[in-house]
Amino acid sequence: MKILVTGGTGYIGSHTVVELQNAGFDVVIVDALFNSQKEVVDHIAAITGKVPEFEAFDLTDNKKTADFFKRHSDLTGVIHFAAHKAVGESVQHPIKYYRNNLVSLMNILEEMNTHGIQHLVFSSSCTVYGQADRLPVSESAPIKKAESPYGNTKQIAEEIITDTVHVSKLNAIALRYFNPIGAHESGLIGELPNGVPDNLLPYITQTAYGIREQLKVFGDDYNTPDGTPIRDYIHVVDLAKAHVKAIQRMVQGQMKQAFEVFNLGTGNGYSVLEVIKAFEKATGIKINYKIVGRREGDIEQIWADPSYSNRELGWKAERSLDEMVASAWKWEQHYRQ
Numbered sequence: 001m002k003i004l005v006t007g008g009t010g011y012i013g014s015h016t017v018v019e020l021q022n023a024g025f026d027v028v029i030v031d032a033l034f035n036s037q038k039e040v041v042d043h044i045a046a047i048t049g050k051v052p053e054f055e056a057f058d059l060t061d062n063k064k065t066a067d068f069f070k071r072h073s074d075l076t077g078v079i080h081f082a083a084h085k086a087v088g089e090s091v092q093h094p095i096k097y098y099r100n101n102l103v104s105l106m107n108i109l110e111e112m113n114t115h116g117i118q119h120l121v122f123s124s125s126c127t128v129y130g131q132a133d134r135l136p137v138s139e140s141a142p143i144k145k146a147e148s149p150y151g152n153t154k155q156i157a158e159e160i161i162t163d164t165v166h167v168s169k170l171n172a173i174a175l176r177y178f179n180p181i182g183a184h185e186s187g188l189i190g191e192l193p194n195g196v197p198d199n200l201l202p203y204i205t206q207t208a209y210g211i212r213e214q215l216k217v218f219g220d221d222y223n224t225p226d227g228t229p230i231r232d233y234i235h236v237v238d239l240a241k242a243h244v245k246a247i248q249r250m251v252q253g254q255m256k257q258a259f260e261v262f263n264l265g266t267g268n269g270y271s272v273l274e275v276i277k278a279f280e281k282a283t284g285i286k287i288n289y290k291i292v293g294r295r296e297g298d299i300e301q302i303w304a305d306p307s308y309s310n311r312e313l314g315w316k317a318e319r320s321l322d323e324m325v326a327s328a329w330k331w332e333q334h335y336r337q
């Protein structure tokens with residue numbers, strides 16, 4: 001069985017390709033390489049002993065997308081990661097985000113329909129819940145108004161999929177990620193942000209490596225035990241494994257509805273200061289940090305109720321925060337050397 005992984009050279013995509021190949025699937029990657037490198041394909045091959053097929057083009061190009069699907073009409077399913085993901089940039093360049101994240105999805109859905117490809121796994125985000133009223137957050141929590149164009153593309157994409165599923169044979173699973181961090185144990189693939197990182201873990205590892213002078217902790221006046229915001233950090237390898245479970249669920253006809261949604265988190269919340277302490281303990285390196293003002297658009301605290309995913313997908317996040325930060329550090333060192 002062959003799976004198309006869009007965005008397969010990106011952070012979560014590359015880890016998912018590894019897990020799919022390890023589980024016996026063939027993979028074809030499509031990635032425009034906007035925010036990743038072609039060498040990732042070699043690194044995936046080094047880990048799994050199997051070279052995934054790879055094509056570099058932009059899925060917002062409907063002609064190229066149609067041509068690709070004509071040549072790959074034997075696909076079993078699609079896992080769609082390819083998207084822009086920088087929250088701040090999406091506020092500055094909303095059209096870039098809406099066009100890229102939504103046109104690519106619509107092109108893929110049209111081609112899947114044309115070629116009778118039934119199974120779609122979509123990368124969604126816990127950002128759709130905003131600041132949830134009740135914690136932990138289950139899949140039935142209300143969707144809040146998006147804080148950014150990026151977040152809005154995830155909400156609109158879920159709606160586009162819902163409407164398409166109603167009128168076609170498409171089956172879809174949206175996986176709502178909490179905060180993926182860490183890297184493959186080999187140190188060969190990991191998160192590689194363009195320029196100055198926005199996200200916490202790459203900022204920590206780059207500060208530890210001496211690329212950044214000081215980490216800014218955005219606010220310690222939140223209503224949390226140590227005043228810093230709380231998130232549900234999840235190891236990217238655990239996250240990747242959930243995609244394999246989702247595809248298997250679809251292929252084996254185990255879905256309860258034609259469109260299902262699952263939270264991917266550990267169920268544990270950690271504050272920014274707890275993550276810094278875990279990193280310092282795991283690596284023996286002190287992080288130079290300073291408390292500054294809050295970052296606009298940040299929510300106070302969120303963590304998942306993963307019980308539905310645990311039960312229905314037969315999946316559970318297994319790796320600890322210590323393993324997450326240690327693997328992120330191993331990756332940063334490997335990459336820089």
Ligand code: UD1
Nearest residue numbers: 085087125127198199200203216217218229272297298299
């Ligand atoms: C953000 C997005 C989320 C997106 C994800 C991946 C929001 C509300 N959420 O998650 O939709 O899917 O990025 O790109 O924008 N922090 C610092 N200093 C830093 C960086 C971060 O203190 O230099 C803190 C933040 O205030 C936050 C925590 O670390 O409390 C995690 O931040 P980050 O890694 O950026 O993820 P989110 O903001 O949770």
